[in-house]
Amino acid sequence: MKPAEKVRIExxxxxxxLEKTFTVRGGLPGSAAKKVHAVSDVSFQLQPGTTxxxxxxSGCGKSTLARLLLQLIEPDAGDVLLDGSQILQTRAxxxxxxxxxxxxxxxxxxxxxxxxxxxxxxxxxxxxHGVDKxxxxxxxHELLTQVGLEPTLYAGRYPxxxxxxxxxxxNIARALxxxxxxxxxxxxxxxxxxxxxxxxxxxxxxxxxxxxxxxxFISHDLNVVRYIADNLIVMYLGEVVESGSxxxxxxxxxxxxxxxxxxSMPSTxxxxxxxxxxxxxxxxxPIDLPxxxxxxxxxxxxxxxxxxxxxxxxPVGAEVVRCHMADPVSGHSLAGQSS
Amino acid sequence: xxxxNSEGPQTATxxxxxxVTVMPRSVxxxxxxxxxxxxxxxxxxxxxxxxxIICASFAAPLLTSYDPAIGSVIKRLxxxxxxxxxxxxxxxxxxxxxRLLYGGRTSLIMGFVPVxxxxxxxxxxxxxxxxxxxxxxxxxxxxxxxxxxxxxxxxAVAIAxxxxxxVGNALVALTIVLVPPMIRITESATTQVRALDFVEAARAxxxxxxxxxxxxxxxxxxxxxxxxxxxxxxxxIIMAAGLSFIGLGxxxxxxxxxxxxxxxxxxxxxxxxxxxxxxxxxFIVSLSFNMLxxxxxxxxxxx
Amino acid sequence: MSTxxxxxxxxxxxxxxxxxxxxxxxGINLELQRGQVLGVIGESGSGKSVTLRALxxxxxxxxxxxxxxxxxxxxxxxxxxxxxxxxxxxxEVSMIFQEPATALDPVFxxxxxxxETVMRHGATTKAKARARALEMLDLVKIPDARSRIDNYPxxxxxxxxxxxMIALALSTGPKLLLADEPxxxxxxxxxxxxxxxxxxxxxxxxMATIFVTHDVGVAAEISDRIAVMYAGRIVETGTAxxxxxxxxxxxxxxxxxSxxxxxxxxxxxxxIAGMPPDLAAMPxxxxxxxxxxxxxxxxxxxxxMLKKSGADQFVACIRQEADGRHAA
Numbered sequence: 001m002k003p004a005e006k007v008r009i010e011x012x013x014x015x016x017x018l019e020k021t022f023t024v025r026g027g028l029p030g031s032a033a034k035k036v037h038a039v040s041d042v043s044f045q046l047q048p049g050t051t052x053x054x055x056x057x058s059g060c061g062k063s064t065l066a067r068l069l070l071q072l073i074e075p076d077a078g079d080v081l082l083d084g085s086q087i088l089q090t091r092a093x094x095x096x097x098x099x100x101x102x103x104x105x106x107x108x109x110x111x112x113x114x115x116x117x118x119x120x121x122x123x124x125x126x127x128x129h130g131v132d133k134x135x136x137x138x139x140x141h142e143l144l145t146q147v148g149l150e151p152t153l154y155a156g157r158y159p160x161x162x163x164x165x166x167x168x169x170x171n172i173a174r175a176l177x178x179x180x181x182x183x184x185x186x187x188x189x190x191x192x193x194x195x196x197x198x199x200x201x202x203x204x205x206x207x208x209x210x211x212x213x214x215x216x217f218i219s220h221d222l223n224v225v226r227y228i229a230d231n232l233i234v235m236y237l238g239e240v241v242e243s244g245s246x247x248x249x250x251x252x253x254x255x256x257x258x259x260x261x262x263x264s265m266p267s268t269x270x271x272x273x274x275x276x277x278x279x280x281x282x283x284x285x286p287i288d289l290p291x292x293x294x295x296x297x298x299x300x301x302x303x304x305x306x307x308x309x310x311x312x313x314x315p316v317g318a319e320v321v322r323c324h325m326a327d328p329v330s331g332h333s334l335a336g337q338s339s
Numbered sequence: 340x341x342x343x344n345s346e347g348p349q350t351a352t353x354x355x356x357x358x359v360t361v362m363p364r365s366v367x368x369x370x371x372x373x374x375x376x377x378x379x380x381x382x383x384x385x386x387x388x389x390x391x392i393i394c395a396s397f398a399a400p401l402l403t404s405y406d407p408a409i410g411s412v413i414k415r416l417x418x419x420x421x422x423x424x425x426x427x428x429x430x431x432x433x434x435x436x437x438r439l440l441y442g443g444r445t446s447l448i449m450g451f452v453p454v455x456x457x458x459x460x461x462x463x464x465x466x467x468x469x470x471x472x473x474x475x476x477x478x479x480x481x482x483x484x485x486x487x488x489x490x491x492x493x494x495a496v497a498i499a500x501x502x503x504x505x506v507g508n509a510l511v512a513l514t515i516v517l518v519p520p521m522i523r524i525t526e527s528a529t530t531q532v533r534a535l536d537f538v539e540a541a542r543a544x545x546x547x548x549x550x551x552x553x554x555x556x557x558x559x560x561x562x563x564x565x566x567x568x569x570x571x572x573x574x575x576i577i578m579a580a581g582l583s584f585i586g587l588g589x590x591x592x593x594x595x596x597x598x599x600x601x602x603x604x605x606x607x608x609x610x611x612x613x614x615x616x617x618x619x620x621x622f623i624v625s626l627s628f629n630m631l632x633x634x635x636x637x638x639x640x641x642x
Numbered sequence: 643m644s645t646x647x648x649x650x651x652x653x654x655x656x657x658x659x660x661x662x663x664x665x666x667x668x669g670i671n672l673e674l675q676r677g678q679v680l681g682v683i684g685e686s687g688s689g690k691s692v693t694l695r696a697l698x699x700x701x702x703x704x705x706x707x708x709x710x711x712x713x714x715x716x717x718x719x720x721x722x723x724x725x726x727x728x729x730x731x732x733x734e735v736s737m738i739f740q741e742p743a744t745a746l747d748p749v750f751x752x753x754x755x756x757x758e759t760v761m762r763h764g765a766t767t768k769a770k771a772r773a774r775a776l777e778m779l780d781l782v783k784i785p786d787a788r789s790r791i792d793n794y795p796x797x798x799x800x801x802x803x804x805x806x807m808i809a810l811a812l813s814t815g816p817k818l819l820l821a822d823e824p825x826x827x828x829x830x831x832x833x834x835x836x837x838x839x840x841x842x843x844x845x846x847x848x849m850a851t852i853f854v855t856h857d858v859g860v861a862a863e864i865s866d867r868i869a870v871m872y873a874g875r876i877v878e879t880g881t882a883x884x885x886x887x888x889x890x891x892x893x894x895x896x897x898x899x900s901x902x903x904x905x906x907x908x909x910x911x912x913x914i915a916g917m918p919p920d921l922a923a924m925p926x927x928x929x930x931x932x933x934x935x936x937x938x939x940x941x942x943x944x945x946x947m948l949k950k951s952g953a954d955q956f957v958a959c960i961r962q963e964a965d966g967r968h969a970a
Contacts (some may be wrong), residue, residue, distance in 0.1 A: 178545075281803065
């Protein structure tokens with residue numbers, strides 16, 4: 001980095017117009033192949049030391065996005081930049097990248113090899129990267145201590161002997177074993193009991209401050225995201241419909257889908273129950289996308305312009321609202337009124 | 340597995356500490372499978388009889404002083420219990436016990452070697468096909484399917500017939516027959532394991548395909564593959580005996596159970612017990628491998 | 643008050659496992675009035691799902707021992723014969739599950755499944771049963787029910803499948819509906835729709851409901867009363883607002899403060915340390931004592947009984963004075 005020339009801090013991780021389409025073959029021979037638009041034109045910046053939340057419902061492409069960011073699958077178009085520079089698509093380049101970016105999966109038990117001990121699972125990554133076994137082992141014990149598992153008790157255990165919460169702590173230790181700068185959590189606390197979830201979230205906050213990490217936190221639980229994230233992107237059918245700071249979005253959501261999502265959270269007060277569902281129907285499948293705005297078929301404020309053409313948006317801005325109502329010149333009757 | 344702690348006990352305080360509970364020592368997966376297998380009486384009986392038969396066959400020269408190929412015309416078809424010939428003699432006056440022990444060698448080798456080779460060839464092809472997927476998978480699997488389309492016994496007979504009689508050719512024929520089912524079983528096991536998150540996590544750590552297969556795939560497919568290979572042993576031994584019986588395997592005067600069954604056919608009315616003895620051994624060995632395979636499967640089922 | 647619809651007295655369910663016999667449900671008492679919704683909150687292993695299965699009579703008899711009494715409408719459920727039990731399940735009591743994809747039979751259309759159930763429980767004609775199925779699908783607000791009735795489960799979206807399962811469960815007009823986390827697997831915008839639907843149907847049809855969930859918010863949306871379970875026992879019960887607004891058991895309190903709802907970013911969440919006990923090795927006395935911030939040596943002496951605390955609230959904690967304040 002050249003400090004004199006750069007005004008902005010380079011984002012730790014940046015996605016520029018990522019695109020991924022899967023092709024599924026039709027059920028009958030001869031029937032046309034269908035395209036699943038898993039991720040369409042997704043851009044964001046993860047600032048160093050912050051947490052970016054990604055929320056959305058099933059089929060919104062958040063898990064595909066995580067795999068794109070990890071370079072486990074190749075995007076059809078778009079780029080991922082680490083510290084402002086392109087990732088070399090060579091073996092060595094990817095290996096170096098993977099040292100920096102790690103992931104914790106939702107299913108704590110499927111993400112640990114049942115035949116390896118906890119210690120063997122944690123030192124696997126460092127051994128790949130040429131760390132010698134003795135120091136990898138010492139590090140693994142240190143990490144286990146950091147995630148709250150006494151190494152003398154747990155290092156030699158097998159995954160099935162641990163509870164879900166303990167396994168997820170092991171997965172966190174495993175992800176941290178390569179000393180990454182960025183950790184992606186794909187629904188990493190969703191399967192845990194609430195009291196354990198709180199413990200793990202506390203742990204993540206401590207680790208983030210202590211180890212100077214940046215997080216990408218994918219979740220369907222809006223309460224969790226509000227607690228852990230600084231910035232947020234809301235996804236719907238593969239697109240970012242709204243992004244911005246968590247506080248702004250929770251206090252003043254601008255996209256009708258974000259509003260509906262927030263209003264769908266169950267009330268915790270039995271005397272102030274929800275009386276009406278904010279939107280009806282299920283999230284549609286990403287196979288046959290509607291014309292125009294993808295949310296229009298479920299949107300309470302949809303007008304002719306919404307089904308006619310897709311709303312424009314600022315591709316790199318920190319605040320995105322992909323809605324005709326947020327665009328004063330779109331022609332929507334409520335344009336420019338919200339916010 | 341012992342924990343090596345190079346710097347003495349850890350002294351750092353955990354930031355989110357949990358109450359420390361004492362847990363019993365961990366047992367590895369294979370150790371626990373073995374413990375459960377030991378509790379299964381049927382499997383243990385099968386395992387012990389197999390070990391006895393295998394050891395006796397290979398220690399044959401120590402257990403008997405007769406030569407399996409040399410007989411005596413005056414001692415033909417002596418009944419079981421004859422002095423000096425506990426299990427009697429065959430149609431050429433050769434000691435039956437000696438013949439059965441030496442025959443066990445040939446028969447067991449003809450069972451083990453094809454299964455072992457099929458495990459190597461079919462196992463690697465299947466793992467490769469399952470791990471890589473896509474077009475490579477389609478080519479390997481469809482080729483295996485073509486071989487699968489023939490009834491296995493007929494295929495073995497046809498190949499052995501084309502190659503000519505002899506133990507070596509029978510081994511080749513049996514191996515070719517056993518490879519396709521081995522490919523299929525390893526491919527499906529690999530495909531299942533490949534879809535699990537820990538494989539993806541390993542890739543995200545920067546591991547290459549070979550490392551992932553070695554560390555994460557093989558250990559997890561070994562179980563089902565081993566169960567299947569054990570059951571194939573039973574099939575292979577019967578097929579090997581069958582090939583020898585119809586003259587496509589071991590050639591006289593080699594001792595081999597299937598061949599012995601054939602040559603003793605003529606004695607079936609005069610000495611039925613002796614004529615049946617090779618068949619009894621084939622039956623015991625084949626059944627034991629089959630039951631052991633079942634026992635192994637249920638011992639592995641508890642995760 | 644009239645006699646309750648459901649009365650559960652000292653229900654204990656034991657399972658035989660490799661580690662020995664464990665009590666998944668340990669002496670619980672429940673009463674449910676007609677038309678009342680009881681929310682059961684608990685974490686995994688608390689025994690909430692096992693309780694539901696015991697009420698439905700679907701626990702495998704070979705592996706389980708059930709003791710205590712379950713009385714529904716004056717009849718002891720535990721002494722029903724096999725034939726009576728099959729009338730009882732799906733007839734007087736129905737259950738909806740977390741995963742509609744596995745609870746519905748994939749080889750029959752949803753119409754066939756509902757028709758079959760209706761015919762099994764009331765000997766009507768096939769035409770009448772199908773009309774009932776259609777009526778039920780309309781009732782659960784499946785759009786265009788007339789064409790959806792001939793769909794297979796996999797042809798429906800997750801939310802629609804869950805609605806179809808609710809239609810199936812309610813088609814026989816049960817007196818008691820058991821719901822085992824029916825909204826957990828659903829997306830947020832769908833979950834709230836299903837909760838609202840269940841609430842509306844419950845009010846219209848008047849069946850009593852036991853709704854098991856781990857989500858405090860979901861329980862708050864639907865329950866009249868709430869029971870909190872921990873390690874096979876009910877530790878607190880009362881009206882929904884009493885339990886959620888003035889929790890008196892330290893576990894309930896911990897559960898409520900450990901939810902991230904309303905927690906400020908960067909602040910440490912006040913959470914319960916440790917994890918639920920292993921049912922095969924239960925601690926002496928109060929099962930929550932090892933995790934409890936208020937625990938004293940007294941707590942490990944005996945298992946605390948549910949005691950009245952406040953107007954209509956019951957708490958199983960000896961550190962709890964009759965006036966509702968913690969004794970600390």
